[in-house]
Amino acid sequence: MAKTKIVVVGAGYAGVFGTKTLSKKLKKNPDVEITLIDRHTYQTMMTELHEVAGGRVEETAIQYDLQRLFCKRKNVKLVTDNVTSIDKENKVVITENGEYPFDYVMLGMGGEPNDFGTPGVKENGFTLWSMDDAIKLRHHIQDTVKKAALEPDAEKRKAMLTFVVCGSGFTGIEMVGELIDWKARLAKDNKISADEISLLVVEAAPTILNMLDRNDAGKAERYLEKKGVKIIKSSAIVEVGSETITLKSGDVIPTHTLIWTAGVQANSDAKEFGMESARANRLVANEFMQAKGFEDKGVYVVGDLVYYEEFENTPTPQIVQAAEGTGHCAAKNIVAEINGQEKEAYKGNYQGFMVSIGSKYGVACLFDKIHLSGFLAIAMKHIVNLKYFFDIRSGYYAFQYMMHEFFRVEDERNVTHGHSSRNSNVLxxxxxxxxxxxxxxxxxxxxxxxxxxxxxxxxxxxxxxxxxxxxxxxxxxxxxxxxxxxxxxxxxxxxxxxxxxxxxxxxxxxxxxxxxxxxxxxxxxxxxxxxxxxxxxxxxxxxxxxxxxxxxxxxxxxxxxxxxxxxxxxxxxxxxxxxxxxxxxxxxxxxxxxxxxxxxxxxxxxxxxxxxxxxxxxxQRKLGKWWYGDVKSMYGQEK
Structure with missing residues (x-):
């Protein structure tokens, strides 16, 4: 008897969660074969990319090896390859190095930045949607500050030390939060004053963090301003140059670093799949997560890639909870099809939203009625992340997460303000x-x-x-x-x-x-x-x-x-x-x-x-200053 073949494309939150669900529900069925295909050998915790870009943790801290995640799942085969097309009629997933027949396929390749056609973003801007993006941005920031410390021209130096984040969604605010925490270390290592480093958030809308309750967003805005972040609202960026950005108002801001977090769209590879798409190139699906027009071909769409209107003109949000939910829904419906059972419609279960602003402060709204800020919000974020590892049954990476977030962090950049993270962990x-x-x-x-x-x-x-x-x-x-x-x-x-x-x-x-x-x-x-x-x-x-x-x-x-x-x-x-x-x-x-x-x-x-x-x-500071005097920048102005 031929085996039923299930192929999952993409090892993001939706793909991993969906594959885990399939593996668990079909573990007693020897006639099912599950294949997970991704271009990487690891899953990236996308919600924590800002920590890598902001110099808080190394890239390995948010990379989870797929072999470890699926080591106990004997019915899951892992393939490292890049999917180039989907032959829906013949039911074959085609990659750069092979072909994989399927009875059911779950497409979860995720999303990518959307620059809305703004001139210069691709050439001069920095995005934050992959590990490569995060590492590239991190090195750029370090190199730019290092060069600025030796730059004698005051205006050029100021531009080099001005860091602009475009977009005030979760990614943008979390990124600027990391820069707030990182600023002192960058200044100390390069013998400049932290006050010379300027942080700006540019937002086209009149408000920031528009997915949050207005009171919570207000708390976040006040915290940012308290930390010296300049927030420019109702100001779209119309052009990005190598050393300047231009606003719709005509104002020009000198900067060598523009971090673009203003939008997200479906993975551009999906354009080649020949399926109906909607806003931001997302693939349209029905309530069962089946691709529209290919319901009889066993094609399912999940995560940031899917466009399903839960409410009129309101598609599933591109957040982790939706990715996990759509992955779980698609997996359950594939199992239902195999077992001849009734499929279930997707119903979003969004328990709240939270945003971290650096390692020590955040705001959160849970179940539409519990509002947290500061330490409690950050603690809740860690609990939610740890719950994810529990959901995918990975105690190993739950432990590694705690080590990286609480114990192996330098410069007191964690929720305990450094009490749990000194050299030999004296806690x-x-x-x-x-x-x-x-x-x-x-x-x-x-x-x-x-x-x-x-x-x-x-x-x-x-x-x-x-x-x-x-x-x-x-x-x-x-x-x-x-x-x-x-x-x-x-x-x-x-x-x-x-x-x-x-x-x-x-x-x-x-x-x-x-x-x-x-x-x-x-x-x-x-x-x-x-x-x-x-x-x-x-x-x-x-x-x-x-x-x-x-x-x-x-x-x-x-x-x-x-x-x-x-x-x-x-x-x-x-x-x-x-x-x-x-x-x-x-x-x-x-x-x-x-x-x-x-x-x-x-x-x-x-x-x-x-x-x-x-x-x-x-x-140490007082005695060091008394003994050695102040460490001064080579070209900075006297303070």
Whole structure:
């Protein structure tokens, strides 16, 4: 019996989603063969191209290998090739390197930029509709800023540092958002002022982000203006030159970078397929996603390529939710045809719209009633992206997405403002840092409270406290000096037991075992250290001052560790303190972990959820400026 052949053309959102649906629903049917054809070996997460173009992530962060996506789908065959035509009568997909007969074909080649015939866009503008576009734009921006930093002509320099985005849809606003975040890094690397870099959005309509609720769009507009982006509305671009753009009003804006995001149309390859098309060259389909005029040929159209009017004069939007929905609908109807079942009409399920403006701010409207902005909107965008990986059953790429978006990002360009993305990812040491600080705080408070009650400050500083008039240090010369007042007994209590007795009964161990007496690191002070301590604390008065000072110092170290303030210095100090306690005969082997933990926290753990994230860079800037002076541009004007 001949197998039923299904060919899917295009591995975008619609193609991958549709293929996954087909594979799942037909996995028990051995007489079905599914072939997915794409010119690339990977799927590109098109909604995140601006992150590559804007220097936030590398291209591999949004490329998902098709072999990994379909590794468990034994009924799916992958083909890397370019489709040149569709022979609908003979039901064959023709590629540059072969032919693929089909019983059903799903066309999902996606879309491409629409320049509306504007002169100069193709020659001088930059688009953002493929990985090649994103990489080309990224390199252009880097090279242009680098050249501008060495350009002595002020006017030419200004034009080179002016970046214009045409179009205020999602792609355009997300692109300018990335430039907002990237601006400081570009300026720093090229020794110019970030204020010299100008960002403009040019929109032909009188409003921006027209798919959003007006209040949400207003929030986005205010944020852009706050970040220094100039928004020019009701101004169509009529010509793009190599170093200028011309507006319909006749105004000319000098710039070397025009990023065109003003429109989208169906993939131009579809023109050769001989099917009925509508606005923006999209292929017309019925409610089942079948190509109009070829319903009996098993031809289905999905994603940005399809033109189906859900409502009068309103086609399916060219967004991810529609791509996934049309892909799912076409797949279900192909399965229905194979199984002799009733087909289902497409019904859009658009749960909301959201736009990110850089890595830290966004606006979103969910279910037409939940409005989010700022952190919550960006967090929701990440949740939606992660849901996509869940939908296509790819835990591997869900993990990779989280690594790239939260942990492997430089310059604090993520939703956590850098708390989760420092060099060795010190986020994981935060619980240890806080616990370590609490240990020090508890031990210090014992010295403060003494025999009193923790919840009654009026009982503090009494008997057993290091703030009393009893010397707590177990040093022989202080015992002799304080014999009349019983300081020797207090010293023995502070030490835990008599050193000789401990030496006889204690057992070595790096962790406490029930019933054992822990062993001191040193049961007596080395002579050189004893001489040093006697020099520092020659009498009772000095010793009483030192034990009060040490207690306050331990409290301050504890609070600094908990708050993540001067963590490197605090950790280094604790190592010195522990070493001193060991040499003084006041520290047990079971607590020697204090030292390696302090070393571990010296990796900058205060930079994550700690005050060091702001304090240390501020000090570095101030001290660097004091020591080296300001780093100045070679040709920039004095600020």
């Amino acid at each position: 994981w040491s935060v619980p240890l840092r806080i616990f370590y600080g609490l240990v020090w705080l508890v031990e210090a408070m014992k010295k403060v409270v003494g025999g009193g009650e923790y919840l009654k400050p009026s009982t503090w500083f009494g008997e057993g406290s290091w703030f009393s008039d009893t010397v707590a240090f177990p040093f022989e010369w202080l015992k002799d000096a304080d014999a009349a007042t019983g300081a020797s007994a207090a010293g023995d209590a502070a030490a835990g037991t008599d050193a000789g007795a401990v030496a006889d009964a204690a057992q070595f161990g790096l962790s406490y075992a029930y019933g054992e007496e822990p062993m001191l690191v040193f049961d007596h002070m080395p002579k050189w250290f004893s001489s040093l301590m006697e020099f520092m604390m020659p009498n009772k008065e000095v010793a009483l001052f030192m034990q009060k000072f040490m207690t306050i110092f331990e409290v301050l170290i504890a609070l600094a560790l908990i708050a993540g303030l001067f963590t490197w210095l605090s950790s280094a100090t604790t190592i010195a303190l522990v070493a001193a306690f060991c040499l003084s005969g006041m520290f047990y082997w079971v607590n020697i972990w204090f030292i390696p933990v302090a070393f571990a926290l010296m990796n900058g753990s205060g930079r994550s959820i700690g005050l060091d994230k702001w304090v240390v860079p501020w000090l």
